[in-house]
Amino acid sequence: MPIKNSDTAGTGSAGPEATGPTILVVDDDPMMRKIVARGLAELKPAQVLEVEDGLAAQEVLGRQAVDVVVTDVLMPHMSGIELMKWAQQHCPGPLWIVLSGLETFDSAVDALQLGAFDYLGKPPHIQQVRVAVRNALDQIELVHERKRLYQQIEHSNQLLAEKVEQLEQVCRMLKEQAAVIQSDLDRAEVIQRALLPQEPPEIDGWCLETLYRSGSSVGGDLYDVILLDQDHIGLVIADAAGHGVAAAMLSVLFKLRLHVTDKAGNLQMPGQVLSDLNQRLHQAITTPGAFITAVYVLLNRNTGHARIASAGHPPCIWASPSGQPKMLAHTGPALGLNPEASYEEREVELAIDDRLLLYTDGVLGSGADAISSDDLARTLCSSIDKAEMPGTLYRAATRNVTSDRDDITIILLERGAGPSHFDDTPPTAEREAANEKQPPQPMTAQAQLRRGVRDNQAFITMAGNVTWVFSHALLDAASALLQKQPQLIIDLGDCDYMDSTCLGTLHEIVMSQPDAVQLQRMSDSIRALFEELCMDAVLSHASPSHEPLPEAMEPLQLVEIDAAGQGARMLSAHETLASLSSENREKFQGVVDSLRADLGSSDDSNAD
The missing domain is CATH 3.40.50.2300 (Response regulator)
Structure with a gap:
């Protein structure tokens, strides 16, 4: 038409x-x-x-x-x-x-x-x-x-989803980097502690009590007790400016550059030791504001005569039962600042029952509760036993300290018979000792694991960002529940993220008793992690429905273990992931090799 x-x-x-x-x-x-x-x-x-x-x-x-x-x-x-x-x-x-x-x-x-x-x-x-x-x-x-608005909303949602994914990737990368950094810091702590004296020497007529606490994994404090010959002992204490890795590097440099004898093997006097050390450090340290304070004591253990030189360090305290304590102030500036600096010497005669206290400024602290050198002197002259003295001073210095604190090092020398003790407790062991005196605390709100039982079903819930520090708690709880109950349900509804150690541990739990373990309420982000790492066996245990949780769910306690135990858990988890696919093997083989090397070195050290 x-x-x-x-x-x-x-x-x-x-x-x-x-x-x-x-x-x-x-x-x-x-x-x-x-x-x-x-x-x-x-x-x-x-x-x-x-x-x-x-x-x-x-x-x-x-x-x-x-x-x-x-x-x-x-x-x-x-x-x-x-x-x-x-x-x-x-x-x-x-x-x-x-x-x-x-x-x-x-x-x-x-x-x-x-x-x-x-x-x-x-x-x-x-x-x-x-x-x-x-x-x-x-x-x-x-x-x-309306269609245009829907398209705009869809486009905005897509952009938002992309931004969220980018942020999640950045968070995962930062978490992985933080884990690597922490691992490096743990290794650096082992290396730095190797620079400290391991056991107190046997010195007839003298007692030594020391305490060393770094503020974090690594610190800037350092001390040493050196048997120079049959007559002489050298005492060294040092404090590098700053905190953390930078200060630790300075303390290591101090240790390497410290020479208490000349090339012919003859003893050098404390003033000369610090003067030579100052010139070496000034040549090596090029960073503005980097310096080290230190004290070197040359003690004749037969006569009690001590020669002391101090480079910008807090005053040593000499206490005698028969008199007032004396402050031995520094005899020159801090090391590394002025290559022409010179260091005078103080000379004292330590009689029977006299005490000489060396310490770093972390003992003095800061704020309203800080203690002073006079407080230290009064405590030194008290009736507190020498073995209890460093711990007493440490507790006084850290009382009411809730934020990051400075490194603390104490050397107490007393002329008298008795045993000597070196206390170089690592931060993890210090926390363990504190936990023995306090009830265990639940995990942080950021990441929390809970467990409960109803009828013949056991439950574990995982919430927040669950990382490697929770892997042992997860494995121990799952193993204990599976021994008593025929079914374990792991609820992931509130879990936002799991790192590789936790993922590998979860895979081990599922495959340990595959007929008994079931996962429920798995988010898309967690499912994506499983898919990315080819954890098909775990995904096959995901239930489309979910069981209601028991009314009573108790928090799992975060139990700290030693570095070797944690390393073994991380190694097992990453070996599990590496076995799932060639892509995983390529991704995690470097981690597996590094952990194996670290554990092998630890075993060799323990065997020695």
Whole structure:
């Protein structure tokens, strides 16, 4: 059928630049088509197309986009109802306005049920037609606007999801880097402690009590007790400026550059030792503000004569039962600042029961509860036993200290018979000792494991960011529960992240008794971790439903173990992950080799 363009629609000039709607008028009555088409001209459409029946309308709708169709119901060849049914399958985009007389009212109702936007009686009023079409166009605009908003929201959600994924990747990277850094710090702590004297020497007529506590894994304090010959002992205490790794490097440099004898093996006096050491350190230290304070004592153990030189260090305290304590102030500036610095010497004679106290400034502390050198002197002169003295001073220095504290080192020398003791407790062992005096504390809110039992089911819940420090607690709890209950359900609904050690440990738990272990409430992020590491065996134990948790769930306690035990747990977990795929093996082989080497070195050291 031929298509007729409305004379009033401006179709001759409507081209690609036209932006108005396209309207199709379908009616077998030419006069009716003309009336409707002209009436729509005020809406300034891009086109108003006219066809005389449904077949002609099919051709138009099949080859171009139409916004609104105004159609009669009764037409030859194909009715308006048949046209609408066809359009539902082939071009559902336009909105439909139905024209119908009273004799076709039932058909108009059918059209409305098919989704017609509006119904107008015939002959229609032109104003009604305009309003109906304008409403239809407004509806189309609302649909387009809603679609655009949905697209914007979807795009924003996609960007947000990408940002979240990027942040999660950064967090994982930072956690992995933090674990590597902590591992390096633990190794550095072992190396630094190797620089300390291991056992007190046997010195007839003299007793030595020492205490060393670093503020973190590594620190800037250092001390040594050196048997120089049959008559002389050297005592050294040093404190590098700053904290952490930088201070530890300075203390190691101090140890390497310290020479208490000349090239011929002859003893050097304390002033000369510090002077030579100052020049060596000044050449080696190029960082502004880096320096070391130190005291060197050369003691004749037969006569009690001591020569003391101090480089910017807190005053040594000499206490005698027969007199007032004396402060032995420093005799020169800190080491590494002025290459021309010189160091005088103090000379004292230590009689029976005299005490000489050397300490770093961490003992003095800071703040309202800080103790002074006078406080130290009074404590030194008290009746406190020499073996208890360093611990007493340490507790006084750390009382009410909740933030990071400075390194603390104490050397107490007493002239008198009795055993000597060196106390170089690592930070982990110090915490263990504190835990013996306090009830165990639950894990932090950031990451928490709980366990409970109901009927014949045992439960473990994991929440927050669960890292390697919880791996032993998880494994021990799971093993204990599986020995008593036929089924263990591990709930991961509140778990945000697990590191590789925890993932490997979880895999070991599942495969230890695969018929008894079930996982539930696994988040998409945790599932992604399992999929990334080819943990298909673990995923196969994920339940689509979940069991309600027992009302009483008790926190698992974070039990600290020694470095060898933790290293063995990390090694086992990473060996498990490495065995799951070639990609895992490539990813974790370096970690496995490093852990094996560390544990091998530890075993060799223990064997020695």
